[in-house]
Amino acid sequence: MLKVGLTGGYATGKSLVAAELERLGCHLIYADKLGHAALSPDGAAYQPAIAIFGREILSPDDTIDRKKLASIVFGSPELLEKLTALVHPAVFALEEKMLADFAARDPQGIAVIEAAILVEARRHTFFDKLLLTSCSVETQIARGMKRDGLTREQVIARLEKQMPLEEKKRFADYVIDTDGPKEATLRRVEAVFQDLQKLAPERRI
Numbered sequence: 728m729l730k731v732g733l734t735g736g737y738a739t740g741k742s743l744v745a746a747e748l749e750r751l752g753c754h755l756i757y758a759d760k761l762g763h764a765a766l767s768p769d770g771a772a773y774q775p776a777i778a779i780f781g782r783e784i785l786s787p788d789d790t791i792d793r794k795k796l797a798s799i800v801f802g803s804p805e806l807l808e809k810l811t812a813l814v815h816p817a818v819f820a821l822e823e824k825m826l827a828d829f830a831a832r833d834p835q836g837i838a839v840i841e842a843a844i845l846v847e848a849r850r851h852t853f854f855d856k857l858l859l860t861s862c863s864v865e866t867q868i869a870r871g872m873k874r875d876g877l878t879r880e881q882v883i884a885r886l887e888k889q890m891p892l893e894e895k896k897r898f899a900d901y902v903i904d905t906d907g908p909k910e911a912t913l914r915r916v917e918a919v920f921q922d923l924q925k926l927a928p929e930r931r932i
Contacts (some may be wrong), residue, residue, distance in 0.1 A: 728830040729837045729927040730853065734845040735860030736892050737885050738870035740905030740912060744860050745841040747916045753923075754829040756822055758842030765817035766791045772813040779809055815848060837920075837927050846895050856926070858919065859899035861892050862906045 733748070735741045749755040765772040768790060776784065776791060780799055786792045800806040822840055829838045839858075845851045862870075864886065871882035896902055901919045905912045 728826070728834055729923060730826065730855050731837060731839045731923060732845045732851055732854040732857045733839050733841040733860070734843060734851070734857065734895070736867060736889050736895070737843075737882070738867045738874065739860040739862050739892070740903075741841055741843070741860050743905065743909070743912060744858070744903055744916050745839065747913055748837075748839050748920060751917065751920045752837070753920070754833065754836055754838045756825050756838065756840045758818055758822070758840060761818045761821045762814055763793070764821060765814050766793070766796075771817035771820070775813050776810070779813070780806075811848075819850075835927055837923050846898050847890055851898050856900045856923065857898055858901045858903060859892070859895055860903050860905050861896065862904065866906050 731753070733741060733745055735744075745755055745757070764770050766776060767773060773791065776796070780796060784791050784796045784799065796810070800810050826838055829836060840854070842848075842850070845854075845857070851857050867886060868879055868882045871877050871885065872879060875882075877885075901922075903912065903915050903919060
């Protein structure tokens with residue numbers, strides 16, 4: 728099975744590209760959803776997170792309030808590192824289990840893991856190929872303001888905390904430019920998919 732990483736910056740179109748790759752036949756794993764699972768009451772990071780950050784991160788139903796947790800770690804590299812050290816190993820374990828399941832069912836298929844910080848977490852080396860979604864900063868700002876209801880200044884603040892796209896491009900095998908019409912982006916995704924299909928039979932997990 729061909730293992731492909733899909734990453735990109737804030738509001739660069741990762742979700743659109745991931746959905747199209749899934750429609751075309753790839754097996755998709757969404758790292759953010761696995762992060763939610765890791766912090767769920769039966770997840771591996773649930774009890775350790777409460778031990779470190781306290782019960783104030785819990786909602787009335789005893790689930791972890793991710794917004795509360797984010798507000799605690801936001802702006803504190805030390806606390807963010809502690810949270811990452813809890814969540815990432817749990818997510819990686821879930822990813823590898825899903826990959827093994829996909830490989831057993833479809834050994835010549837393509838598995839894509841969509842995650843925002845593959846490069847930052849040095850996880851990109853795990854994959855056969857790395858896809859990067861990219862667009863102009865102005866497009867990121869416009870999308871972030873529209874999608875998340877943020878001010879221009881709030882979007883810029885988010886972007887300043889991320890690794891620049893130009894730096895991420897050094898690690899990518901494919902860069903999917905998402906500026907312009909949606910149809911153009913989908914055509915680019917299909918072209919990349921066709922190329923990945925040629926490689927898939929040559930790979931195994």
